[in-house]
Amino acid sequence: MERVTMADVAKEAGVSKSTVSQFLNKRFEYMGEDTRKRIQEAIALLGYQPNYVARSLKQKRTSMIGIIVANIMHRFSTEVSHAIEEYCYGEDIQAIVCNADDDPAKEKKYIEMLMAKQVDGLIIFPTAQNIELYDHMIKAGYPVVFMDRKAGDLNLPRIVADNIGSAYEAVKHFIENGHERISIVTQELTISPRRERLQGYKDCLNEHGIVLHEDFIIHEPIEHIQEKLEKMFSLNAPPTAVLAGNDRVFLELLKFMKKKQFMAPRDFSLIVFDNIPFADVATPAVSTISQPAAEMGKKAAELLLKQIQKEAVEPKEYEYPCELVVRETSGKL
Amino acid sequence: MERVTMADVAKEAGVSKSTVSQFLNKRFEYMGEDTRKRIQEAIALLGYQPNYVARSLKQKRTSMIGIIVANIMHRFSTEVSHAIEEYCYGEDIQAIVCNADDDPAKEKKYIEMLMAKQVDGLIIFPTAQNIELYDHMIKAGYPVVFMDRKAGDLNLPRIVADNIGSAYEAVKHFIENGHERISIVTQELTISPRRERLQGYKDCLNEHGIVLHEDFIIHEPIEHIQEKLEKMFSLNAPPTAVLAGNDRVFLELLKFMKKKQFMAPRDFSLIVFDNIPFADVATPAVSTISQPAAEMGKKAAELLLKQIQKEAVEPKEYEYPCELVVRETSGKL
DNA sequence: TTGTACGCGTTATCAC
DNA sequence: GTGATAACGCGTACAA
Numbered sequence: 001m002e003r004v005t006m007a008d009v010a011k012e013a014g015v016s017k018s019t020v021s022q023f024l025n026k027r028f029e030y031m032g033e034d035t036r037k038r039i040q041e042a043i044a045l046l047g048y049q050p051n052y053v054a055r056s057l058k059q060k061r062t063s064m065i066g067i068i069v070a071n072i073m074h075r076f077s078t079e080v081s082h083a084i085e086e087y088c089y090g091e092d093i094q095a096i097v098c099n100a101d102d103d104p105a106k107e108k109k110y111i112e113m114l115m116a117k118q119v120d121g122l123i124i125f126p127t128a129q130n131i132e133l134y135d136h137m138i139k140a141g142y143p144v145v146f147m148d149r150k151a152g153d154l155n156l157p158r159i160v161a162d163n164i165g166s167a168y169e170a171v172k173h174f175i176e177n178g179h180e181r182i183s184i185v186t187q188e189l190t191i192s193p194r195r196e197r198l199q200g201y202k203d204c205l206n207e208h209g210i211v212l213h214e215d216f217i218i219h220e221p222i223e224h225i226q227e228k229l230e231k232m233f234s235l236n237a238p239p240t241a242v243l244a245g246n247d248r249v250f251l252e253l254l255k256f257m258k259k260k261q262f263m264a265p266r267d268f269s270l271i272v273f274d275n276i277p278f279a280d281v282a283t284p285a286v287s288t289i290s291q292p293a294a295e296m297g298k299k300a301a302e303l304l305l306k307q308i309q310k311e312a313v314e315p316k317e318y319e320y321p322c323e324l325v326v327r328e329t330s331g332k333l
Numbered sequence: 334m335e336r337v338t339m340a341d342v343a344k345e346a347g348v349s350k351s352t353v354s355q356f357l358n359k360r361f362e363y364m365g366e367d368t369r370k371r372i373q374e375a376i377a378l379l380g381y382q383p384n385y386v387a388r389s390l391k392q393k394r395t396s397m398i399g400i401i402v403a404n405i406m407h408r409f410s411t412e413v414s415h416a417i418e419e420y421c422y423g424e425d426i427q428a429i430v431c432n433a434d435d436d437p438a439k440e441k442k443y444i445e446m447l448m449a450k451q452v453d454g455l456i457i458f459p460t461a462q463n464i465e466l467y468d469h470m471i472k473a474g475y476p477v478v479f480m481d482r483k484a485g486d487l488n489l490p491r492i493v494a495d496n497i498g499s500a501y502e503a504v505k506h507f508i509e510n511g512h513e514r515i516s517i518v519t520q521e522l523t524i525s526p527r528r529e530r531l532q533g534y535k536d537c538l539n540e541h542g543i544v545l546h547e548d549f550i551i552h553e554p555i556e557h558i559q560e561k562l563e564k565m566f567s568l569n570a571p572p573t574a575v576l577a578g579n580d581r582v583f584l585e586l587l588k589f590m591k592k593k594q595f596m597a598p599r600d601f602s603l604i605v606f607d608n609i610p611f612a613d614v615a616t617p618a619v620s621t622i623s624q625p626a627a628e629m630g631k632k633a634a635e636l637l638l639k640q641i642q643k644e645a646v647e648p649k650e651y652e653y654p655c656e657l658v659v660r661e662t663s664g665k666l
Numbered sequence: 667t668t669g670t671a672c673g674c675g676t677t678a679t680c681a682c
Numbered sequence: 683g684t685g686a687t688a689a690c691g692c693g694t695a696c697a698a
Contacts, residue, residue, distance in 0.1 A: 016669045021693060030667060047469075052450045053395065054691035057386050057674050072415065082405065085432065094446070095427050097420065113427070117385045134688055254614035263616070277610060281587035283596070338675055349685045354677060387675035390690055614683060 001262040004046045012042035024050060037183040049135040056118065060122040065304060066114035068107060070125040070149070070191075072099040075247050075275050076293055077125065080147060083297025084123060091305060093120075104129035115142065121304045128191055145300045145305035150192040155315045157303045163193045163290045166322040167200030170243050170271045170289055173324060175208050178333035179269060183232060184215040185225065185253065186245025194219065197245055197273060213220045219245075233260070240333055247276050252287075265331035271324070284328035291322050335561050337379045339633075345375035357383060389451065397427040398637060399447035401440060403458040403482070403524075406431040408580050410458065413480060416630025417456060424638060437462035448475065454637045459484040461524055463631055476640035478633045483525040488648045490636045494624045496526045499655040500533030503576050503604045503622055506657060508541050511666035512574040512602060514586040516565060518558065518586065519578025527552070530578055530606060552578075558585040566593070573666055574602040579611050583619075598664035604657070617661035624655045 006024075010017045015035055020029045023039045026321040031039075042048070056062045067084055085095045093299055096119065100107035104127045111133060114122060123145030126134065128151035137144055138156050140291045146158040167184075174182050184201045186194045186240040198219065216239050217227045229252070232238060244250040257263070264270040264284060271287045272279070299318060306313045339357075343350045349370055355363050356372045364372075375381070389395045398416055402410040418428045429452065433440035437460045443656075444466060447455060454476030459467065461484035471489050479491040507515050512571055517589045519527045531552065538545055549572050551561045562585070565571060577583040583605045590596070597603040597617060605612070606621045612619040632651060641648045 007691080017692080018670080019668060020696075022668090025693085032667065035667080049445065049449050051390075051691055053386060053390050054674090055693075057390050057691080058693050062386065065483075071674080078411065081393070082432075094429065094450070099415075116382050117427070198431065251611070251614060254611060254616075258614050258616060258618070278584070278587060279583060281591050282611075283587075283591060283613065285591070340675080350676080351678085351685060351687090352683085355684090358677085368683075384675055387690090388677080390675080391677050393690080465685085
């Protein structure tokens with residue numbers, strides 16, 4: 001594990017460190033043909049590899065960015081992260097993924113740690129609980145892009161999906177297929193996408209003159225969803241259509257359906273808000289609202305790298321439409 | 334983005350840099366009570382945060398490790414990575430995940446890049462195509478742990494699943510349920526787990542006096558699997574049971590089943606070698622061979638961190654048994 | 667074209 | 683208890 005340094009190469013080639021440095025930075029104009037060859041040979045002989053840590057210290061950039069996902073167990077997070085990494089790979093940037101696990105304390109720790117590690121910028125799925133910290137970073141001019149969620153009234157680029165409109169479309173699809181008893185199931189309303197999806201749901205029912213039924217609206221922590229479903233489907237007139245707020249909720253719904261021997265669309269129509277892995281090949285194939293995760297990830301990466309390169313970026317909301325993919329679980333009443 | 338350095342803190346507190354350094358390393362014996370307080374205040378006032386890059390340069394360690402997964406699209410990879418990260422988080426180590434995408438060239442590039450970034454060690458799902466490079470790292474004493482696959486005859490710890498035994502058990506289960514026409518479908522036999530799973534399959538049939546039927550053995554690139562399945566199920570006597578070699582193959586199988594309107598276990602029994610997300614709540618629930626991904630990841634992390642701390646680790650194979658989880662897709666003939 | 671000297675922010679080693 | 687000073691490995695003026 002003896003590391004060979006630039007000095008070793010210089011000695012081997014019989015030149016000075018700076019000449020080796022010039023060589024590494026491909027500034028060949030500043031050296032003779034034979035010097036160049038000698039350096040090249042010395043590097044090969046010693047198996048020299050530049051030390052990026054030292055380089056980073058000097059250049060004040062690490063060529064690394066951080067991604068702080070709220071919860072890595074959501075398929076959407078991994079798809080977005082993957083897209084970001086892919087884009088960064090092409091730009092010779094390294095992306096570090098950290099999982100905040102929906103825990104604001106953990107999020108804070110990661111943000112501070114990544115900044116201490118001098119990563120060049122951050123893409124964050126904010127828990128929305130660390131407003132002061134976000135604010136501080138932005139005021140300090142640190143490159144940041146928010147993903148998926150809105151948080152506070154901060155002056156930075158935010159990539160979001162059109163949650164209201166998409167939920168609206170899904171419910172409209174239900175209505176057009178004859179449903180009136182329509183339910184939405186989601187987790188606690190702590191983050192903006194969940195609130196917005198509920199909003200779209202309500203808007204659509206209202207505009208179609210369907211009375212909101214509080215029993216059909218579930219917004220609970222994952223561990224309470226089973227009992228709420230149990231209760232809802234014990235009603236005299238249970239829902240005939242369900243919009244699952246995300247993939248985790250869908251999992252709970254599947255559990256429940258298995259227990260009750262329910263099938264979609266036989267027992268109720270179902271649309272899931274999220275990209276889920278086997279949606280198209282499952283039987284029955286699952287109707288989904290698909291977010292353009294790859295596109296959103298790529299855009300976030302672009303905006304972040306622009307900021308890092310001191311290019312101007314508009315600190316606005318970049319909203320992406322989702323696609324309602326009707327498959328087999330959502331049918332006519 | 335003006336970074337405040339130790340020198341700023343020292344000046345503010347009216348002490349020298351070294352004293353501040355002592356403070357940061359909690360060596361309070363070497364300073365007076367009031368000095369300590371002054372430094373503390375200066376740090377708070379300036380919002381000072383230590384620069385890890387500079388620290389790493391000096392300490393020759395970055396508190397980062399790299400994970401090079403062969404293909405991030407396999408559920409097993411993400412589960413293992415997640416377990417590694419979790420363990421590392423507790424040890425204040427940062428894990429960087431890189432996706433080699435089954436491409437030896439990309440794997441090589443990532444290994445070199447991470448070493449240049451001075452990460453303290455590497456956990457690799459080897460493509461098994463860069464033997465010289467692996468060999469070089471190990472000879473140089475660089476901490477490395479191999480995961481999932483065997484490659485070359487190298488002197489390092491390897492975490493593997495008992496692929497032969499598990500495939501054997503799955504096939505035995507088929508036989509005990511009356512099946513004789515049993516198929517195995519897997520990708521190209523380029524890496525050890527696939528070869529071993531096929532081996533276990535063959536061993537079991539042999540020991541039970543069932544003649545191997547080459548038409549029932551598919552080992553092809555993903556893009557050719559559909560046509561091979563098509564051919565196999567057009568046989569006069571098609572298989573009544575199928576062992577899917579991994580989750581990607583399972584996806585192909587689902588596609589095929591959907592096209593043909595096949596259902597398991599109605600049309601054939603099915604066991605999937607791999608952890609798949611909705612296995613237990615799907616209808617029908619999918620029988621699987623479940624690898625202890627979390628355990629394996631944790632063990633890999635432990636072994637790597639031990640090496641990094643210069644503790645001795647046995648450079649042997651650590652083999653983990655898998656669990657055959659019989660659910661609904663595998664039934665009696 | 668090449669070499670020298672210094673800076674980057676931190677830590678370790680000795681003096682004081 | 684505290685403070686100079688020298689590493690660490692690389693980049694970069696600037697001098698030669």
